Amino acid sequence: MSTxxxxxxxxxxxxxxxxEVLYSWVTxxxxxxxxxxxxxxxxxxxxxxxxxxTVMRIQLIVPHNHFVSPQLFNQLFTMHGTTMIxxxxxxxxxxxxxxxxxxxxxxxxxxxPRLNAFSFWLTAFGGLLxxxxxxxxxxxxxxxxxxxxxxxxxxxxxxxxxxxxxSTDFWTMSLLVSGVGSIGAAVNFIATIVxxxxxxxxxxxxxxxxxxxxVMGGLVLFTISxxxxxxxxxxxxxxxxxxxFDTQAGGSAFLWMHFFWIFGHPEVYILVLPCxxxxxxxxxxxSRKPIFGYPIMVAATVxxxxxSMSVWAHHMFTVGMSAYGNIFFVVTTMAISxxxxxxxxxxxxxxxxxxxxxxxxxxxxxxxIFQFLIAGLTGIMLSAAPFNWQLSGSYFVVxxxxxxxxxxxxxxxxxxxxxxxxxxxxxxxxxxLGKLQFWLFVIGxxxxxxxxxxxxxxxxxxxxxxxxPGRGWDIWNLIVTVGVFFQAISTLVFxxxxxxxxxxxxxxxxxxxxxxTLEWSTFSPPPEYNFARTPVVxxxxxxxxxxxxxxxxxxxx
Amino acid sequence: MSPLGAExxxxxxxxxxxxxxxxxxxxxxxxxxxxxxxxxxNRCVPRxxxxxxxxxxxxxxxxxxxxxxxxxxxxxxxxSTPADAIHRLSVFVLIITGLIFLVVFSLLAYAVGxxxxxxxxxxxxxxxxxxxxxxxxxWTVVPxxxxxxxxxxxxxxxxxxxxxxxxxxxxxxxAIGHQFWWEFRYPGLGVxxxxxxxxxxSDPRQRTPTFVTLLSADTDHSxxxxxxxxxxxxxxxxxxxxxxxxxxxxxxxGQCAQYCGTQHAKMLLRVYVExxxxxxxxxxxxxxxxxxxxAVAAGRQIFEKxxxxxxxxxxxxxxxxxxxxDLTHLMSRETIAAxxxxxxxxxxxxxxxxxxxxxxxxxxxxxxxxxxxxEAVTAYLETLR
Numbered sequence: 001m002s003t004x005x006x007x008x009x010x011x012x013x014x015x016x017x018x019x020e021v022l023y024s025w026v027t028x029x030x031x032x033x034x035x036x037x038x039x040x041x042x043x044x045x046x047x048x049x050x051x052x053x054t055v056m057r058i059q060l061i062v063p064h065n066h067f068v069s070p071q072l073f074n075q076l077f078t079m080h081g082t083t084m085i086x087x088x089x090x091x092x093x094x095x096x097x098x099x100x101x102x103x104x105x106x107x108x109x110x111x112x113p114r115l116n117a118f119s120f121w122l123t124a125f126g127g128l129l130x131x132x133x134x135x136x137x138x139x140x141x142x143x144x145x146x147x148x149x150x151x152x153x154x155x156x157x158x159x160x161x162x163x164x165x166x167s168t169d170f171w172t173m174s175l176l177v178s179g180v181g182s183i184g185a186a187v188n189f190i191a192t193i194v195x196x197x198x199x200x201x202x203x204x205x206x207x208x209x210x211x212x213x214x215v216m217g218g219l220v221l222f223t224i225s226x227x228x229x230x231x232x233x234x235x236x237x238x239x240x241x242x243x244x245f246d247t248q249a250g251g252s253a254f255l256w257m258h259f260f261w262i263f264g265h266p267e268v269y270i271l272v273l274p275c276x277x278x279x280x281x282x283x284x285x286x287s288r289k290p291i292f293g294y295p296i297m298v299a300a301t302v303x304x305x306x307x308s309m310s311v312w313a314h315h316m317f318t319v320g321m322s323a324y325g326n327i328f329f330v331v332t333t334m335a336i337s338x339x340x341x342x343x344x345x346x347x348x349x350x351x352x353x354x355x356x357x358x359x360x361x362x363x364x365x366x367x368x369i370f371q372f373l374i375a376g377l378t379g380i381m382l383s384a385a386p387f388n389w390q391l392s393g394s395y396f397v398v399x400x401x402x403x404x405x406x407x408x409x410x411x412x413x414x415x416x417x418x419x420x421x422x423x424x425x426x427x428x429x430x431x432x433l434g435k436l437q438f439w440l441f442v443i444g445x446x447x448x449x450x451x452x453x454x455x456x457x458x459x460x461x462x463x464x465x466x467x468x469p470g471r472g473w474d475i476w477n478l479i480v481t482v483g484v485f486f487q488a489i490s491t492l493v494f495x496x497x498x499x500x501x502x503x504x505x506x507x508x509x510x511x512x513x514x515x516x517t518l519e520w521s522t523f524s525p526p527p528e529y530n531f532a533r534t535p536v537v538x539x540x541x542x543x544x545x546x547x548x549x550x551x552x553x554x555x556x557x
Numbered sequence: 558m559s560p561l562g563a564e565x566x567x568x569x570x571x572x573x574x575x576x577x578x579x580x581x582x583x584x585x586x587x588x589x590x591x592x593x594x595x596x597x598x599n600r601c602v603p604r605x606x607x608x609x610x611x612x613x614x615x616x617x618x619x620x621x622x623x624x625x626x627x628x629x630x631x632x633x634x635x636x637s638t639p640a641d642a643i644h645r646l647s648v649f650v651l652i653i654t655g656l657i658f659l660v661v662f663s664l665l666a667y668a669v670g671x672x673x674x675x676x677x678x679x680x681x682x683x684x685x686x687x688x689x690x691x692x693x694x695x696w697t698v699v700p701x702x703x704x705x706x707x708x709x710x711x712x713x714x715x716x717x718x719x720x721x722x723x724x725x726x727x728x729x730x731x732a733i734g735h736q737f738w739w740e741f742r743y744p745g746l747g748v749x750x751x752x753x754x755x756x757x758x759s760d761p762r763q764r765t766p767t768f769v770t771l772l773s774a775d776t777d778h779s780x781x782x783x784x785x786x787x788x789x790x791x792x793x794x795x796x797x798x799x800x801x802x803x804x805x806x807x808x809x810x811g812q813c814a815q816y817c818g819t820q821h822a823k824m825l826l827r828v829y830v831e832x833x834x835x836x837x838x839x840x841x842x843x844x845x846x847x848x849x850x851x852a853v854a855a856g857r858q859i860f861e862k863x864x865x866x867x868x869x870x871x872x873x874x875x876x877x878x879x880x881x882x883d884l885t886h887l888m889s890r891e892t893i894a895a896x897x898x899x900x901x902x903x904x905x906x907x908x909x910x911x912x913x914x915x916x917x918x919x920x921x922x923x924x925x926x927x928x929x930x931x932e933a934v935t936a937y938l939e940t941l942r
Binding site for chain 1: 632711814
């Protein structure tokens, strides 16, 4: 174990002109800079997607509201969903993975730095393409024609008959382009994790974050590929007169559903696995204990990876599959709750008997466990196909998947921001503002998404731009909308905290959390070469061994 | 599956759907004594167990106060055989998940409270524990067992609903989804109508369920009347089916539950469950060709000479379009524009004048009739009883 990293200090170099700085960022192949680019890009789209959600919620605050037109509302929910999944959640997780994985496994960079840059710029281009539809949806005349087919774009709404103009073309091309970027990133993650670990770091001694990203990379390869193939087919339909999904020419609406959901469900795990990784790094450090049951955590992750590819048609319980088809997907969907449950228990086991320190990252992770528990339980309700026939396509489902995507994924992402901000910038964030943001977001989240389950149970379908009064939905929609404003304010506090701390934060030091993984052994921010000497590790917590030579981990593992 | 059966019995005694449809808040039925004793527990069983939180029971109770009971398409107020079966399964699943929530949440709350960092012990690390095979085995096996129980309960209900065989008295209906309205055809009875489905109430001794064949004329739609059954999609190039067997007369509301385009929100749906006599009367009336009065001959002529007949059918006249709803008995329906407006003179006129003012993005064009012709056509349509 030798992780003393001697930096060749960059201080004293003359300041570069702005054009040089920008040029160096645009042309960079450094995994840390690309990671930060991914993260900033995702933050920008988070604000845009959040704004879209806010406008939709204002429209739904009372029945028969006229805040936006039905056409605009349909565009907003399409753009909100597409943006949040493809241009917020995936890029931000790729960003953290890019930044952290080489540091955590003691590598100099990702395996393919130029592929890494290429993947980022493809993703970035995809997002710009999507938003260009706002001006180019009808070929530059008639602005404001973003796609309005929903984020899963069921056929035949995407056929030329039902979607005239170019808005759907922008949608499909943008996912085609960013999909290729995602595949590139996944190849890079897998190659890096498999072949670039530092001496001594066997697969069994790798940080859990790297394990989760390894499985995530595999899932991306197997599931973004069908999505990308489906986009190619849709392009053929729209540009060359093919009929894969064109029902009026005998195409199959059903085929698109299968293509989309065989991507769509594993996608949830693509997003949530890295977040499990964040939680599995943050919870031990703030509990002052190693992760409980490392081997079973790894096994559960791998099991989720495999089983998640056999559950997709639980999104299709209402499309009229046979009873046996439904029963198969009930089994697989219920089965995946077992490895997921194991993870929750293991995080609890990690906290049990520890010395919990409720810094902001830990607060977000504890809230994550609580909310992920509820999201899992509503998931079990949805997995019971007959119950699903009632709940599917209703606001209950919207509440359920926002519980996963916001309550679990976004919460851990916030936690990760606070936890690694000192490493990335060398400065400490403002703890008071961090806690304020946490509580504002918790209040807003629960106002919005707890109460959103109710209108679903009372029969309110999703994707309606307005609703009838007198169906018992009004008050719940009002509460849901009120919660959105708490979340919006909280997000602004978060952005302010990041920006302000970047310039005015206290110097953080190399290891502010007294943590145990390799990234904390180098400087904050890490120099371009990461480690002056390649580290050598003997256990899962190399820095614990260094700090406690009398009681090293490798004696027990 | 005894838990399911037990739940169904206890539930049916507690659950009196007749109370819900009278328009009063249910609290008034329970009486003050029972309210103070155990605040509306009976009504809260379904959602009260959801996640086990008091938050949820509170909301489930108060929601009844805000709307006419008859208009709340609450999935926990089933009034039809498949909806009942789903409801029993739902309550069972809610109880199991509620118990899981209580156990895991208690553990989390205990850990957060108990193991909070104590400033006095600062600087010392807690005992380093790496795992425990026994404990981990336990929390793997127990969830597996729970999953097995849930699975068998679910499979049983899937079987009972999806593989039900229509009894002899079954009414057959074909529902065709259109952007953005519903076409209902009764193939055996020679009736075609739109947006408002009429079915007979089913008597357990002489069952008359309604089996619905689901087709789509354009995009995906989904047929969902929560109190009668779960939803089933209508998908182009595909024949789906579902069934309902209502055991209470009354009007049940629902709407399209699969995004189908601009006006997905106003693709509303009503099911009128009637006594067999009422239903037969309705069928007999619907079978008649359109009533034709001389007083409205001018309106009829305008209707038949404009583009109206390209999309609408009126039996006994030259109008035989299929793109829009059949208007033969337009006035027998309480709503127009798939439930977007009530069927009044003013609304009908406004709808013909400018459909976008009621339902922006609907596929009916504004007919640009002058005021006199508009009045005449409206008068003609109002004779179609």
